[in-house]
Amino acid sequence: PNKAMHIGHLxxxxxxxxxxxxxxxxxxxxxxxxxVDDTGVQVVDTLLGLEEIDKEKPEDQPFDHxxxxxxxxxxSRMKEDRELQDKEEELLRKIEERDPSVAERARSTAKRIxxxxxxxxENFNIGFDLLVWESDILEAGFWxxxxxxxxxxxxxxxxxxxxxxxxxxxxxxxxxxSDKVFVKSDGTATYxxxxxxxxxxxxxxxxxxxxxxxxxxxxxEKQPWSSDMEEGNEEEDFGEGDRVVNVIDISQRYPQAxxxxxxxxxxxxxxxENFRHLKYAMVFLSLPTAEKLGVDIIxxxxxxxxxxxxGIGITVDDLLDLITERVEEEFEGxxxxxxxxxxxxxxxxxxxxxxxxxxxxxxxxPVVFDLEDSIQVLGDTGPYxxxxxxxxxxxxxxxxxxxYLQEDLVVPExxxxxxxxxxxxxxxxxxxxxxxxDDLDVNTFTDYAFDxxxxxxxxxxxxxxxxxxxxxxxxxxxxxxxxxxxxxxLLDILGIIAPERI
RNA sequence: GCGCCCGUAGCUCAGCUGGAUAGAGCGCGGCCUUGCGGAGGCCGAGGUCACAGGUUCGAAUCCUGUCGGGCGCACCA
Numbered sequence: 001p002n003k004a005m006h007i008g009h010l011x012x013x014x015x016x017x018x019x020x021x022x023x024x025x026x027x028x029x030x031x032x033x034x035x036v037d038d039t040g041v042q043v044v045d046t047l048l049g050l051e052e053i054d055k056e057k058p059e060d061q062p063f064d065h066x067x068x069x070x071x072x073x074x075x076s077r078m079k080e081d082r083e084l085q086d087k088e089e090e091l092l093r094k095i096e097e098r099d100p101s102v103a104e105r106a107r108s109t110a111k112r113i114x115x116x117x118x119x120x121x122e123n124f125n126i127g128f129d130l131l132v133w134e135s136d137i138l139e140a141g142f143w144x145x146x147x148x149x150x151x152x153x154x155x156x157x158x159x160x161x162x163x164x165x166x167x168x169x170x171x172x173x174x175x176x177x178s179d180k181v182f183v184k185s186d187g188t189a190t191y192x193x194x195x196x197x198x199x200x201x202x203x204x205x206x207x208x209x210x211x212x213x214x215x216x217x218x219x220x221e222k223q224p225w226s227s228d229m230e231e232g233n234e235e236e237d238f239g240e241g242d243r244v245v246n247v248i249d250i251s252q253r254y255p256q257a258x259x260x261x262x263x264x265x266x267x268x269x270x271x272x273e274n275f276r277h278l279k280y281a282m283v284f285l286s287l288p289t290a291e292k293l294g295v296d297i298i299x300x301x302x303x304x305x306x307x308x309x310x311g312i313g314i315t316v317d318d319l320l321d322l323i324t325e326r327v328e329e330e331f332e333g334x335x336x337x338x339x340x341x342x343x344x345x346x347x348x349x350x351x352x353x354x355x356x357x358x359x360x361x362x363x364x365x366p367v368v369f370d371l372e373d374s375i376q377v378l379g380d381t382g383p384y385x386x387x388x389x390x391x392x393x394x395x396x397x398x399x400x401x402x403x404y405l406q407e408d409l410v411v412p413e414x415x416x417x418x419x420x421x422x423x424x425x426x427x428x429x430x431x432x433x434x435x436x437x438d439d440l441d442v443n444t445f446t447d448y449a450f451d452x453x454x455x456x457x458x459x460x461x462x463x464x465x466x467x468x469x470x471x472x473x474x475x476x477x478x479x480x481x482x483x484x485x486x487x488x489x490l491l492d493i494l495g496i497i498a499p500e501r502i
Numbered sequence: 503g504c505g506c507c508c509g510u511a512g513c514u515c516a517g518c519u520g521g522a523u524a525g526a527g528c529g530c531g532g533c534c535u536u537g538c539g540g541a542g543g544c545c546g547a548g549g550u551c552a553c554a555g556g557u558u559c560g561a562a563u564c565c566u567g568u569c570g571g572g573c574g575c576a577c578c579a
């Protein structure tokens with residue numbers, strides 16, 4: 001983290017959070033980790049920017065948004081400025097050597113930004129159990145221990161000839177992957193090497209452990225734990241998983257595949273088998289949106305990359321504000337003003353719309369985001385699900401008497417079409433949860449969510465509940481109750497607030 | 503150059519372990535409300551499933567090729 005979260009990161013967080021929820025619903029014990037890079041070139045650039053750019057942070061601007069600007073500006077300045085490039089290189093070297101003054105600054109800056117990210121995530125009901133700091137992976141000696149361990153393996157060798165001379169490499173005996181360098185000729189570990197060490201810890205085959213500390217930021221409602229080799233001391237029980245699911249964008253397909261293959265080659269066959277890279281394609285900007293953000297437009301190109309380096313992108317906070325406004329405008333009906341205090345926030349509705357949007361597409365397909373059109377609020381959307389739930393709650397509220405929900409329920413001889421249709425949809429729920437828990441395709445789940453909400457809305461329009469009599473009324477109330485229960489569960493899985501009224 | 507992914511209504515997308523007239527949302531046209539909140543429901547127009555071959559009783563779905571788009575192929579993370 002080195003700047004404000006943008007919509008590309010949000011796709012990651014929405015998918016990851018929903019996968020965690022669906023797995024929990026399938027009775028897995030799930031631990032959600034957020035990998036915090038506080039040692040790489042990106043953090044260094046932000047650090048350099050804060051140092052070199054003479055600019056005060058405006059009082060009302062969040063720190064991560066300030067860094068967004070700083071990061072873009074320093075990168076633009078560095079293009080022409082040799083002196084800055086040298087400074088960047090020096091900082092990078094110092095951070096790699098764990099020079100205390102630089103490392104500490106990197107960590108505290110990253111911490112401020114992580115905190116801002118966690119705040120942003122809270123608005124979408126996205127949370128984490130543990131923050132793992134890259135610097136702590138080094139401090140905890142994960143790589144050193146792994147290195148010693150690997151030296152005993154036959155296919156981990158020090159090359160003394162060829163282009164990889166002087167490097168320690170893993171030979172994977174595979175046509176697809178060439179031998180992968182783990183230790184460079186200058187003696188430092190590659191990213192894949194550190195990632196392998198991290199995964200040994202994840203799978204519980206590492207003797208060393210982190211120290212832990214609560215991430216005690218008063219602005220957060222729920223505190224995650226954090227690795228902390230400096231101040232941590234708690235003996236906490238993290239890692240040691242049976243399965244690992246890495247939610248990482250598809251551009252990292254190759255390094256992730258190498259990691260998996262390396263696990264296998266080095267004898268961690270079971271772990272390799274239980275390792276999964278959950279891929280998703282990137283988020284692009286539509287032509288009109290890119291144009292609005294000041295990107296140079298190329299004639300035949302209709303999608304543009306997000307680029308923090310160039311300051312091109314939309315932050316999650318800005319998007320949420322924008323959609324919240326749109327929700328306010330769209331539903332200005334004041335008829336129910338008097339019950340306003342029981343309603344959900346417009347922001348919760350906006351969050352539902354945004355979350356749903358990032359979940360509803362096949363995750364392997366690129367999303368082209370357009371500020372004007374992308375986040376819908378009507379139709380096949382998050383708020384539609386919330387609306388259906390609120391309607392059901394309305395009926396239950398009016399019916400209120402528990403006696404309608406008695407055990408000797410009489411199922412009518414002739415089910416009407418809306419009733420039968422709703423029942424059919426309701427019975428699919430357990431299978432859908434199971435299926436999604438197995439394949440982790442979250443978009444199949446949003447498809448079902450929409451069908452179910454639609455089925456209820458059809459029932460709602462065609463089959464009056466409180467207007468019917470006797471057994472039929474009880475039966476329909478039972479269906480409303482069943483729907484309400486199911487939709488609540490479903491919304492929980494999607495991380496969307498289930499409103500009593502809307 | 504090599505590898506992986508994608509191309510389905512005007513727009514955004516489901517459907518792809520082969521099976522009946524290819525489904526939704528938005529947009530467009532029409533209908534429904536003195537109420538269990540219309541942020542909704544119903545009906546309609548709109549598609550030679552990129553193109554060309556092949557396998558099959560049967561192909562949007564499987565195979566091959568062409569075109570178009572995305573992503574990779576490090577001693578970077």
